[in-house]
Amino acid sequence: MxxxxxxxxxxxxxxxxxxxxxxxxxxxxxxxxxxxxxxxxxxxxxxxxxxxxxxxxxxxxxxxxxxxxxxxxxxxxxxxxxxxxxxxxxxxxxxxxxxxxxxxxxxxxxxxxxxxxxxxxxxxxxxxxxxxxxxxxxxxxxxxxxxxxxxxxxxxxxxxxxxxxxxxxxxxxxxxxxxxxxxxxxxxxxxxxAKRAVTIISNQYATIATTLSEQFNQGITLIKAQGYYRQKAQPMLYVICTAKQLATLVPVVSQIDEKALVVVEEVRSVQAAQLKQLL
Incomplete structure (x- = not known):
C-alpha cells in the first residue's frame, strides 16, 4: 500500500x-x-x-x-x-x-x-x-x-x-x-x-462508534458531556473525516438512530502523524 x-x-x-x-x-x-x-x-x-x-x-x-x-x-x-x-x-x-x-x-x-x-x-x-x-x-x-x-x-x-x-x-x-x-x-x-469535523449526539453512541470504527476504519473520540435541561450525562462522538467519507457516514448514523443529532463543520487544517491513533 x-x-x-x-x-x-x-x-x-x-x-x-x-x-x-x-x-x-x-x-x-x-x-x-x-x-x-x-x-x-x-x-x-x-x-x-x-x-x-x-x-x-x-x-x-x-x-x-x-x-x-x-x-x-x-x-x-x-x-x-x-x-x-x-x-x-x-x-x-x-x-x-x-x-x-x-x-x-x-x-x-x-x-x-x-x-x-x-x-x-x-x-x-x-x-x-x-x-x-x-x-x-x-x-x-x-x-x-x-x-x-x-x-x-x-x-x-x-x-x-x-x-x-x-x-x-x-x-x-x-x-x-x-x-x-x-x-x-x-x-x-x-x-x-477538505476535512470535516462531525459531532454526533445519540443515546446509541456506543453502537454508532463501533459501527463507524469497523466500517470506515475511522478514529473516533468520545467526549463526556452533560445536558443542561435534564442534567443527564450524554456522551458525544467526535470524528474527523473527508467530504467523501461524510456522504456515507451520515446515512449510517441515521440507520442506527434516526433521532441522532449530527453537527458537521468544515476544518481548515488537520495536523497529526497518525490521526487514527490520536482519536
Missing amino acids: RREIIFKNGLGIVVGALIYAVAINDFLIPHQIGEGGVTGLTALGYYTLAIPPAITNLVLNGLLIAVGYRYLERQTIGYSIWAILWISLFLRLPHIVHYQTTQTLIPAVIGGVLMGIAMATIIHCQGTIAGSTILAKIVNRYLGIPNGSAMLFFDLIVAIPSGVIIGFQNMLLTIIELYLSAVVLNKLLAKFG
Missing part, C-alpha cells in the same frame, strides 16, 4: 510539473507576463539576462528546499525535490502549445488557471514546487492560512517590483494571473483535501 501511494503521488507530481511548465513556457514567458516567487525571478532572469528558466529554477529552489528541510516533513521535502527536477526538465522542452495573441489578457487568464491546477495537483500529492509554496506550506502548517492566500502574498512581493522590467501593464497582468492561480489553488485544495 505504501508503494502504491508513493507511485500515485509521484505520477501526480509529474503531471502537475508538466502543466506548470506549459503555463510558463507557452503562456507567460512568450507574452512577457511575470510571476511571483522563484518563478517570477526565473522569468525576470530570462527577460533581462537570457538565463535559461530551468537553471534558475533549479538553483533558487534548491536553496529554499534547504530552508524547508528544517520546518517540513521529510516526505514533503522528498516529493518537492521530485517536483523541482521534473519542472526543470519540462522547462527545457520545446513549446507544446504554440499560442500567440495580441490580447495579452487571454494568456494571463489561461496561465493563471493552469498554474493553479498545477500547484493544486502537486500539493495534493504531498509535494511543493518549492519557491513560495515552501513558505506557504510553512505558514499553513503553523498559522492555518490557506496555501493559495499565503502564496499570493509572497508572490506579490516579487511581482509588483517586476513592473520596472516588464512594464506597468504586464505587471497588472501578472497580478491578475497570480490572483487567478491563488483562487484556483484554494478551490481545488478545498474540494479534494
